[in-house]
Amino acid sequence: MLTKFGPDIWIADGPVVTAAAGFHYPTRMAVLRLRNGDLVLWSPVALGPELRAQIEALGKVRYLIAPNSLHHTFLADWHRAFPQAQVFAPPGLREKRPDITIAGEIGTAMLPGWDGEIDVVVVRGNQITTEAVFFHRASRTALFTDLLQQFPPGWFTGWRAILARLDLMTAPEPSVPRKFRLAFTDRAAARAAIRQILEWPTEKVLMAHGAPVTAQGQAFLRHALRWLRP
Structure with a gap:
């Protein structure tokens, strides 16, 4: 189900997915609508008929975005459903998913029609993944995939809970996991x-x-990124 998050931005939570070593992750996508009515789908979750209908009612799906090389599980399904949409991803995904036609790499290719509406910064220099962080101007929302995380207490159990705590994934406040640092x-x-x-x-x-941060986002980011802040 889509939930409005601000002017021309909606979010939808998808199913839990299993990653390496059996760690379970929730999934979340965002839908950004440009002034011309085109839709940008950021980190698409599992495609279902109800979600598809809600999105098609908002506008035309023109762009499918993998914000990093880890968030691609459902991308091919969306591209089959919307073959006219262009796929953009940061460096690293093209080699990982040769089955997906990627129109361009974020950070090197021009993203058409986004000027003045969506800003993108590619965070380079990380061996795990290269993440593209987005800023939706209309709603003043910054969008992060894996560089900022916080899982609720009890999400992980057993030895995974211990590793998650040491990795800062279950820290009292959202932070950059230690493995990414x-x-x-x-x-x-x-x-x-x-x-x-x-x-x-x-x-x-x-x-x-x-959990989304709904106020004082710039102060939140200054605090969350203070360990590496210039």
Whole structure:
């Protein structure tokens, strides 16, 4: 089910998926509507008839976005459903998913029709994944996939709960998981990206794995990213 998150932005939570070592992750997507009515689908979740109908009622699906090389599970299903849509992804996914026709890599290809409506910063220098962080100007929302996470108490059990706690995935507040912090081999590139992100007039922050932040988003990001902030 789609839920309105602000002007021309909606979110939908999808099913829980299983990742490496049996860790379970919730899924969340966002739908951004451009001024011309075209839709940008950010990190699509599982495709179902009800969700598809709700999205088609909003406008024409023109862009399918994989924000990093880890969020691609349902991308091919959406591309089959909307073959006219262009797929954009950051570096690394094209080699991982040769079955998906990727129109361009975020950070190198121009994203048509987005000027003045959606800003994108690619956070480079991480060995796990290259993540593209989005800013939707109309709603003043910054969108993160895996660089910011917070799972509720009890989400993980047994040894996975211990690892999640050590990794800061279940910290008292949303934060960058420790594994991602250690995977930054080019911190200068990461700091340059964070500098751009912190310049956005962010009011809301949407995370794929964590409760949305609905106020004082820029202050939240300054605090959450303080460990690597310029």
